[in-house]
Amino acid sequence: MSGYREEDFLQLSGLQHFAFCRRQWALIHIEQQWQENLRTVEGDIFHRRAHNDQARERRGDVLILRGLSVSSPTLGISGQCDVVEFHADPDGVSLRGEDGLWFPFPIEYKRGAPKSHRADELQLCAQAMCLEEMLCCAVPEGALFYGETRRRTLVSFSEKLRETVRGMLEEMHQFYRRGHTPKVQRSKSCNACSLQALCLPALMKGTDVDAYLRQAMEAEP
Structure with a gap:
């Protein structure tokens, strides 16, 4: 994959949306549509709490950056x-303003519980791949911390997981360049989606949001 210009960068967090539902990702990141529900509000509060503490903290031989x-x-x-x-770690990398060498371990906070799909793992793996490129070191694993279980789930960044990240990001860039929003692919996950009212999965199996709204307005007396 060739390098991208900074103005063409996509949001890393969008990878989780894309893995969950390509249409949801396009509605948010291409069409700039968003709608809150209880899950998104709780998730935002949970992430703010993770970031609320001081940005840099030292605990013995562990340096924590938020x-x-x-x-x-x-x-x-x-x-x-x-x-x-x-x-x-003697095999780690140097950090500005810190003595010694350090080995990075990314942790992503999630409101709920571990999921059956791999969207969370893909997002965390993309973070690790960014850290590897920035710090010129290997980041073989990280962790997901879930609010319901209050436990960390260790994630190993296998080559298969990395290939999935690369493939999805390439597809995301292609969609973004084309301004393409995929058609509805209804699943049980639609019931938990904050964009359900905008996406209208029960009515839009062959059209997009703009076309549906045009049809609705034309039908009005």
């Missing part, structure tokens, strides 16, 4: 990591 900005010209994405723990 809200760390990351990017990758190779993948064409930018965003923030909820938390990155840097563990003192």
